[in-house]
Amino acid sequence: MTYRETLVYLDDLERLGIKPGLSRIKKLLYLLGNPHRRLRVIHIAGTNGKGSTAAFISSILKESGYKTGLYISPHLTDFRERISINGKRIPSTSAARILTECKTLAARRVRGIKKPGSTSLEYLTYFEIVTAAAFSHFAREKVDFAVVETGMGGRWDATNVVKPLISVITNSDYDHMDILGANISSIAAEHAGIIKKGAPVITASSGKALQVIKKVCRQRNTRLFHINTDINYEFLKSDLKRQSFNIYPAGNNGENGVFSEFKNLTIPLLGKYQLTNACCAVAAIELLRAPERACPRGKTRKGGVVNAPWRACPRPSELISDESIRKGLSKTRWPGRLEIVNRSPLVILDGAHNLPAAKQLRKALLEFLGNNKRLILVLGILKDKEVGKIVRELVPLAFKVIVTSSKTSRAVLPDDLYKIAVKYNRNVSVISEVEEALQYALCEAKKNDIVCITGSLYTVGEARRFFAERRCSDC
Template sequence: MFLVNYEEALSYLSDRSSSGIRLGLGRIKELLRRLGNPHLDLKAIHIGGTNGKGSTAVMLAGILQKAGYRTGAFTSPHLHSFTERYRIDGACISRERIAELTGEMRPHLEAMAADGFERPTGFEAGTALAFLYFSREKVDYLVLEVGLGGRCDATNVVRPLLSVITNVSVDHQEYLGNSIREIAGEKAGIIKRGVPTVTAAAGEALEVIEDTCRKRNSPLTVVGRDVRWEHVSLSEEGQCFTICGLKRKYEDIGISLLGRHQQVNAATAVAAVEVLMDLGVDISAGAVRAGLAARWPGRLEVMRRKPLVIIDGAHNYEGARSLRRALADHFPGREMVLVIGMLDDKERFKVVAELAPAARAVVVTRPDSPRAAKWQQLAVAARRHVREVYLEELIEEAVEKALSLAGPEDLVCFTGSFYLIAGVRKLLAQ
């Protein structure tokens, strides 16, 4: 074993990420084989989809934890610390454990290179670390979020108890395809033969998922058809709704997560829970209600009240649509200052066209990523919809500018890349 500290471990994993995204399962399968295949010990619920994966994962993990099970959760990306990706019963892995497990994996990674294998990416090494950690910690269940796509994602080596696909919309076209059918086919790659599937997808995407489930003999539960939800009320503090499940009706559920899209995510988590119950997992109605109250930073999170400051990682068009509706639902009548910064490879102009018309002023800034080299182009797009547009490259100056533009009853919304949201959240939390 190599002895490394936390900073050295992150540097080592980051260095492996410098080669970029390379989808495929060959590298991680070989690495896991050398590590003793720890993923085969785990009872996993595998969650994919375009939007809502993280929220659904957090809710489902919360329910399992409240039901008394030792529950692991592997999600990405993180906001402030790499340790956030690995949690057991809500507690992050320690920095020392990251260092220890990276040191344990490093000889195997070096041996793979010496034996002529293509080196695993940073995400693949981080996923292998997750399997090692949760296997060693003997979690009862692992809620496992797909990184990108599904079929060729590093997480897709598990044999899960259940596969979940939240929804399908256009994102990561350079890796997943240019049409909903193509993207849905990649997402449906996590569906396993004989393993149940839950989805909240609709339209063409649902057709692809239904066809895949038929071919793989996977029992399918569709949210919106088999499991439904009924809106009750909402406020600036949260929302209330009822979920009509396969087995129970959960009335007047209250959650602090904002936006009606979170009702769909909650219904998806409940559908997953009820399928797990059919598999013999004991989960009470009280555990469901308590677990759905989980919090998820950076998703329509209220940071201040006067002016009202909200951060949300709406990094694609569907996310922007959900954000705009949520702002109108929860905070009607407030004038908005929009602060936006996005990566070059996202649907930037469609996101601006969705959000800018609702703003009185727009501040365009640069997320802390080399993939945001053309950040100023968003200002050109914003000026098609609003006259008052400002450019502030540094996130600190963008925050200061936005707050100076807002009155005490106004709304300041920071959105776009999670690199931006992480920076803003850190500043506002000081």
């Protein structure tokens, strides 16, 4: 297949939906030579923040001189965003070759595998095929580390075939309840499915979610590190370009040397919630630097040499310096999350696609809206989200609301979204196409207004494409 043909093939697969389970991808990976077993993985799950955390970690590793693979989902404007090495997207030719190989293997029957049944792989999902392709690409390119973000949940996510060096669970909140469960404990249990014996865990979860994660860590003899309890941060200041903050060890972790103190760190990602994500990332990097201190107590060999998989670090841990952590954070790029693409008027893109993310966006917008600025909200949401609650969180903030729809069958129709939005704001317009909605918003906006495009990553992806083509002179 050509690259364009592979995209058509993947689009067809995406229409088949989601089928949680690991048996299909395990069989495909077997046929590919089990590339995932040749990777040193930092595995990241959570309701929100996992992509930002993955971006921070990969940026720090790259800055340290490591060849670092990054696997994320979904993409915003280009499929190849999902699979990258040292910030460079997988080449179209490589993507076409690997995906063609996966498609060919998926059509075969698997024989000789000691699994119940020997079924055809032709019904692999979009995410399973792409995950297998990512692992294959990283193995062929011999990356030093692979930073891997789950697609949904954890336990039955296609990425959960790896044996990670470190697992990160950013948080557990309400999203995908039809698949992950209707309460926080159930959702946290799905996220905790990525926890593996001996691989330390970092989380910023709290309440019931934290209790679930603690229980699983005890069951699997895995050490848990918690943001606030073991490592914490202090916000310093922010502007439209960056935030600065301190990170410091909490509890006894300064005494035993697990975590270090960092003063006046900066990140270019806005929103105070990103400080938690950055803290998770720094904690993960610190554990890579001192793996013998991260293992369950009493589980190291003589002389402090740690049992596998911790011996897998490809080069001396001294390569990850304090300075590379500092530079890696400051150079992190993660588009579509409180991303400013225009200054006058101020235009913000944020892929808040669920209620917890909408609440965080609301907090950020309230800070931006100081000094009586007006908000023009361009909103496009997906059907399988808590649409009414997201609308209730964001729409009352706006002077004007423009409801729209991204080019996906999952999007709420603009007329249906209008019926909900108008309950909270009388000044609502319906414009079906995202591009036209943006043009209208920019025409309506005054110099000091704020235009925010949000509701889904699909909507934000179309908006990014619009602004890239427009090439605003004052971005």
